Amino acid sequence: MHNPYLPEDWTIMAMREEIEDHFFLELRPPAGSRVWEYTPGQFCGVSILGIGEAPISLSSSPTRPETLQMCIRKAGRLTSAVSKLSVGDVLGLRGPLGKGYPLEQIQGRDVLILAGGLGMVPLRSLMTYVLDNPERFGRLTVLYGTRTDLEFLFYDELTRLGKSGRAEVELITQEVRPGGRYRPENGDRKGFVTDLLAGGFCRSPGETFVAMCGPPVFYRYAVKTLLEKGFSKALIFMSLERRMECGLGKCGHCSVGYRYTCVEGPIFNYWDAYNTPELIEIREGQPWINS
Numbered sequence: 065m066h067n068p069y070l071p072e073d074w075t076i077m078a079m080r081e082e083i084e085d086h087f088f089l090e091l092r093p094p095a096g097s098r099v100w101e102y103t104p105g106q107f108c109g110v111s112i113l114g115i116g117e118a119p120i121s122l123s124s125s126p127t128r129p130e131t132l133q134m135c136i137r138k139a140g141r142l143t144s145a146v147s148k149l150s151v152g153d154v155l156g157l158r159g160p161l162g163k164g165y166p167l168e169q170i171q172g173r174d175v176l177i178l179a180g181g182l183g184m185v186p187l188r189s190l191m192t193y194v195l196d197n198p199e200r201f202g203r204l205t206v207l208y209g210t211r212t213d214l215e216f217l218f219y220d221e222l223t224r225l226g227k228s229g230r231a232e233v234e235l236i237t238q239e240v241r242p243g244g245r246y247r248p249e250n251g252d253r254k255g256f257v258t259d260l261l262a263g264g265f266c267r268s269p270g271e272t273f274v275a276m277c278g279p280p281v282f283y284r285y286a287v288k289t290l291l292e293k294g295f296s297k298a299l300i301f302m303s304l305e306r307r308m309e310c311g312l313g314k315c316g317h318c319s320v321g322y323r324y325t326c327v328e329g330p331i332f333n334y335w336d337a338y339n340t341p342e343l344i345e346i347r348e349g350q351p352w353i354n355s
């Protein structure tokens with residue numbers, strides 16, 4: 065029987081430095097292993113024996129089950145060790161963990177993907193899932209903002225998608241740097257991701273499902289703008305990450321109030337976030353969301 069605490073050895077089939085210190089990996093399962101059935105938004109435990117384990121989002125889609133893809137930022141002990149690996153090496157993987165997006169609720173709706181920085185990693189899973197099931201969903205819009213244009217992840221893939229007409233894709237960056245990916249000829253813009261929302265990209269905001277992921281400051285302004293533009297609180301979902309260990313609701317490391325975010329999250333809806341303010345930073349004692 066499958067033991068959810070025990071990592072399996074997956075082999076790195078492809079690896080590249082997507083942007084500085086952010087490593088894209090594609091892995092194949094050990095021979096004869098079960099196929100992972102997961103939902104976009106779920107994550108896994110990535111480990112190296114003797115070094116440690118970290119929760120990492122699945123960036124691939126369950127519609128393409130042969131491999132798993134992820135993008136890992138070099139941040140500390142485990143992720144630095146991962147950055148030194150190469151094709152053919154193995155990584156321990158445990159999962160799938162957590163709760164993903166409510167696909168039944170999204171069915172038949174337009175989908176808005178709203179990403180800030182590294183938030184594009186888990187959202188790419190949902191994006192690919194929607195693209196692979198066009199008959200189940202309405203129009204797809206992807207709005208992606210970064211602090212500088214050196215930080216655009218999956219730039220070529222997103223630009224190609226926008227040009228293909230299968231989705232409306234808009235990239236925006238606050239700052240253009242030498243050697244960055246900003247290309248005005250591709251339609252890239254300068255500014256904040258909320259500027260794109262103000263541009264009115266969605267035809268029927270009140271009916272559109274919104275999946276968002278980014279740093280805390282991104283949520284604060286993006287949620288405010290979404291509500292001003294008439295998006296429905298019931299259809300706003302966000303990915304909120306906390307420190308995690310077991311990922312299985314046993315150790316309590318991820319608890320926020322009465323919630324174990326590893327099993328109840330990392331995907332939460334607006335009302336979960338609103339009723340659990342510790343999930344997102346509150347500044348100067350002010351609630352971060354307009355009620």
Ligand SMILES: Cc1cc2nc3c(=O)[nH]c(=O)nc-3n(C[C@H](O)[C@H](O)[C@H](O)COP(=O)(O)OP(=O)(O)OC[C@H]3O[C@@H](n4cnc5c(N)ncnc54)[C@H](O)[C@@H]3O)c2cc1C
Pocket residue numbers: 107116117118119120121122134135136137138139140141142143144185186305306307308330
């Ligand atoms: C559900 C989930 C999904 C994630 N997906 C990804 C992903 O797709 N790609 C990716 O690169 N990272 C992701 N992370 C973050 C990643 O798990 C952490 O950066 C992890 O700590 C790296 O492990 P490490 O041993 O390399 O670093 P560590 O040695 O643990 O230290 C890294 C640094 O980050 C700090 N830190 C650790 N965890 C957190 C946290 N949750 N919040 C704030 N600060 C923290 C530490 O204090 C330290 O400064 C995810 C986290 C969660 C909870």
Ligand code: FES
Pocket residue numbers: 307308309310311312313314315316317318319324325326327
């Ligand atoms: S990480 Fe152990 S209970 Fe959530």
